[in-house]
Amino acid sequence: MWKRALDRAGVGAPRLRRDYTEQRRAVRRFAPAEYAAARLLLPAGLLPHVVAAVAFMHETDDRIDRGAADERAAALAEWDALVRKAFAEGDSELPVLRCLTRTAERHPEVRGHVTDFLRGCAYEVAWRTIADDGELDRYVREYALPALMLTAGLLAPAAPSAREAFTAHCHVLIRAMQRLDFLEDLAEDVRAGRPGVPADAVARHGADLTRPGPELGRLVAEQADRAAADLVAAAPLVGVAAPAYRPFVRALTGVQRLRLDAVRRAGPALAARGSGPSAPRAAVLLLGETARARRGPRTG
Structure with missing residues (x-):
């Protein structure tokens, strides 16, 4: 089922297929109920892109959720720069960002949502x-x-x-x-x-x-x-x-x-x-x- 989902999502390159599979494992581990709902109830071709978005959100939260406010703000600034670089270059050293950029290619509206989310993370860090x-x-x-x-x-x-x-x-x-x-x-x-x-x-x-x-x-x-x-x-x-x-x-x-x-x-x-x-x-x-x-x- 997962291989079919990758095919229908337009994920063909072997490295990207491994990247999306890695994100799938992570999402299944930290959000098993949500993953089960998506796997059972969403069209197969959308599932890998939902996985990529959820994995990115979790990675962001994990990076900015530790330490004092100034440490969290610094972590957010560093992460924001890595995300911007990935979008600018269409690639990244990080599998989670390689998946995100590929998903944004297939679903261009994702990039705007990522920008809004990272801007909102500054509010999350500060309150x-x-x-x-x-x-x-x-x-x-x-x-x-x-x-x-x-x-x-x-x-x-x-x-x-x-x-x-x-x-x-x-x-x-x-x-x-x-x-x-x-x-x-x-x-x-x-x-x-x-x-x-x-x-x-x-x-x-x-x-x-x-x-x-x-x-x-x-x-x-x-x-x-x-x-x-x-x-x-x-x-x-x-x-x-x-x-x-x-x-x-x-x-x-x-x-x-x-x-x-x-x-x-x-x-x-x-x-x-x-x-x-x-x-x-x-x-x-x-x-x-x-x-x-x-x-x-x-x-x-």
Whole structure:
């Protein structure tokens, strides 16, 4: 199946085929559920390019996520220069960038998404706290949405008006996803000194982010409700996507609902541990979408 995917993606050179295969192994290792969804629900010819985009995003995050703010900023500047050089020369010493440049040749819009993402990484490197929902939305607009569009942009409709609507719904979806990220990772983020739950909400509930308690429970419930509202508002994304991509988009949004359920169940316990979607329920969701896709195209 993978060799066929490489053929359909236009990846013919032996070195590039090895490069894409290396990125596939990496993505399967750090994002097994997401890879399984892409493998089962996306057209074969798109899979290697999605793999390349996800691998690049992960490599970027890994490079800029360690050390003090100035060290992270320096790592970003170095990485940005390597990416620019790869695009300018159409080649790189790094397999992840060789794949990225090849994917951008086949899908020219990727280059713009890469530029937006790297620009947003400066915001990701610099922030320490999220003051309120307005600042959360800025974080999403500056960083989280460009990160999502590295892959979602490959699924966007060609018509400008439909693409605009697609991106707008992606914005709402990633805002819900980011709010869930900050709740799931609350204990880890507090230890790192970078809690992402809006500070005004923490103060409003009088919550102690380091200890379970009723105040933290009310904070989590409020933030979960806001994520739920965004998931409802993002529902039209499935209908905007091209029919071939709708099973994958449905699975993606369905997994967010499972994440939301897990956050609600964890409640104040998020001060001590993370949470995530139920693996059995996620498997059922993925298998259901796979069966639905095999039955034939649907309209919603």
